[in-house]
Amino acid sequence: MGLRANPTYRQRRFGAEVRAIRERAGMSTAEAAGVMGMRQSHISNVEAGRTGLSPERLRALAAASGSENTTHIDALVELGQASGKGWWTEYREQLRPSLLDLAELEDRAVNIVCYEPMFIPGLFQTLAYATAGYQGGYALSSREQQGRELDFRMRRQRVLKGEPPRIHAVIHEAALHVSWGSSETMRDQLLRLIEVGRLPNVTLQVLPFDGRVGFGTSFTLLEPAVPQLSTVVVEHVEKPLYLGDPEALARYRNWFARLCEAALPPLAPEGNTEAYLVKNSLGLIQRLLYPLLQEEPHVSARVAEVELQ
Known part of the structure; x- marks a missing residue:
């Protein structure tokens, strides 16, 4: 799947929340990429809203960062998986x-x-x-x-x-x-x-x-x-x-x-x-x-x- 040229606000917000999790843990993009088993360039595109992130990788990042707010992570997973379609x-x-x-x-x-x-x-x-x-x-x-x-x-x-x-x-x-x-x-x-x-x-x-x-x-x-x-x-x-x-x-x-x-x-x-x-x-x-x-x-x-x- 190609990168999004014009991500929506929801997609950009999802990326910003992923970046916030990483930064609160003091992790570099390279370290976060290692935790989630992906390339460093992929992390940058996720955080810019240009591409998505699987629930498994998001939860892996949250666990590595010590995030205990499961309600927030569950809501973030839902935000990332939403189709964005409606009336x-x-x-x-x-x-x-x-x-x-x-x-x-x-x-x-x-x-x-x-x-x-x-x-x-x-x-x-x-x-x-x-x-x-x-x-x-x-x-x-x-x-x-x-x-x-x-x-x-x-x-x-x-x-x-x-x-x-x-x-x-x-x-x-x-x-x-x-x-x-x-x-x-x-x-x-x-x-x-x-x-x-x-x-x-x-x-x-x-x-x-x-x-x-x-x-x-x-x-x-x-x-x-x-x-x-x-x-x-x-x-x-x-x-x-x-x-x-x-x-x-x-x-x-x-x-x-x-x-x-x-x-x-x-x-x-x-x-x-x-x-x-x-x-x-x-x-x-x-x-x-x-x-x-x-x-x-x-x-x-x-x-x-x-x-x-």
Whole structure:
């Protein structure tokens, strides 16, 4: 089998974890090659994500390095043996590899935490809101390409169905004031946000203007069953950064915890009227929503479902 020309994030991450095991044991590539019965050049290609490694050789390296965390090694074996195929596979050659990497990470996640300073998180967006964002954004792409990316974003939301991961989102109040498209678009998006926030697996908080200064950059932490293999995706104007080293994971977990402390209390799925008398995330969203509702001559049944009881 030839070497991979463009390894995926999962393949690169597997290689990085193999390198970390070797380096923690103080082993050179030559020593590791001897332990696993392979050429030194093969080790370099494994660690770069250009080729795989059999479970037997990985376990041999782990044993020689004195690694006792069998849960981590088992998860790493699974990561290395994964096919990488899923619903996102049909978009290969059509979309940026980073988008496919994100979908694969979401598919494997049991916990997702995210912070958004200017936009509604992609997993919570309505089609109209997402469309307005693409059409009014700065990215130069054809309508055909925009259509593919919009379809991809909407299909990502299937992670909310079946056995969904636990999702905790902190959204800055600024994102709720941005007017994309018509007032109807923003009305429906705020309604959608309330509906999603009431899902039992979703925790939604708003960081208010009068709170602590928030981050200017959005980030998402995706945690699989073994947190050691988590990934932070940090948005950037050029391309997103994918970080998996222990220091970065600890840093972003700490930052998210501080954002949660500064944000308003979350929307409670079982909330009652008394609960909404205090200042909280739902109350803020509703205060922004009601003026938009007044612009419509009739309140739809869907709107009535999310009004206060």
